[in-house]
Amino acid sequence: MVHQIYAGKAKEMWTTEDENVLRVVYLDQATALNGKKKDHIDDKGKTNNAISTLIFKYFEANGIETHFIKRISDTEELVKKVKIIPLEMITRNYSAGHFASRYGVEEGKKFETPVEEMCLKSDELDDPAINASQAIALGIVTQSQLDTMWVISRKVDQLLTPLFEKAGMQLIDFKLEFGTLPNGKVILADEFSPDNCRLWDTKTHHHLDKDVYRKDLGELTPVYQEVLQRLEKVILL
């Protein structure tokens, strides 16, 4: 029987007739502070679905294998079911957010080489930072899986940085999630949207991402729609 397997903070995951396929439902919901701040946001679900679909198709067109199968409605897509590796793989091109506050540096400082860091995906533990040695010791991941995930993260960065640049945005940082197929192969999963990255307008340096919500800077959906429109102009598939 088709049933919901996960009610996340931004999406629901449902089984389908095909045991290898999940249906993702993007919700009109935003959360911050590990769920302590939570709001209904009209049209957020369909905007994120559209953005993530566009970007995942761009990944596939450029040789990055992902879980994405197809968008099936405004707010829904089908994806290959994977076993999620419970690590948030974060790449930072510029200092911002937790990096800036945790290490006492200003925001917007460009790194010579992108910073790569991880958090353990765990609501109970509040997504603590974790390094490779720790994650391997805990049996969460192997060194070879980590190598694969960082290789793909670097490809993503090298692909998206010039793309967003063309669209008038700086890709400040982003978070990826990966999972394993039944054959063990590690592929990109989850989503790529302004919920999971920081985008600054190249000229004004205004936030074009979830920081608008985190920092109460105004309406979120119009900002996400702006990102979508800019991306539609530069992603020609």
Next chain:
Amino acid sequence: MVHQIYAGKAKEMWTTEDENVLRVVYLDQATALNGKKKDHIDDKGKTNNAISTLIFKYFEANGIETHFIKRISDTEELVKKVKIIPLEMITRNYSAGHFASRYGVEEGKKFETPVEEMCLKSDELDDPAINASQAIALGIVTQSQLDTMWVISRKVDQLLTPLFEKAGMQLIDFKLEFGTLPNGKVILADEFSPDNCRLWDTKTHHHLDKDVYRKDLGELTPVYQEVLQRLEKVILL
């Protein structure tokens, strides 16, 4: 003029007539919770000085270069002045302390391969965890310095684990600090004492380290003196 250059939480650092040499004074003081808990502890200074002297001599006798020159009184030693690399280099043979609480695992679990992690030495920032990529991006350290520090940390672990074992103690985890000599060479600095490692009695699993103070389990100095006496029996220099 000879003057104090640093008043730390457990030691004072003084210049000497020789600009390349510092005098360390071990204090009768213990702190925890980044200095929020702080107490005078009779005879702690001389006990730690004795333990650290013994262990640093053992390092030198076994080919590990350190800042140690000589002990000059109960509570004082002379060391080579280095530029401290502000990273706490932590090696964990068993889960305990922050590792256990942060990742929700029980204490005392042995790791197949020791866990290696770092904290940024910064009282203002509360010694945040930091990984190699972050530390390099912040200009704190180079990859080659990190490589050297981990090579030395592993030597220390391989040297001390059987030594403490012989003395009836499990080396649960330890923290090292490194610094650079004027010629750029990275050497082991600071101290090695029950202030900076966890030691469990092999049979009873009782704490023989600063956790006695952190957790208010009793008098600290008698415990440190016990560690010293056990070490004196197995370190024959």
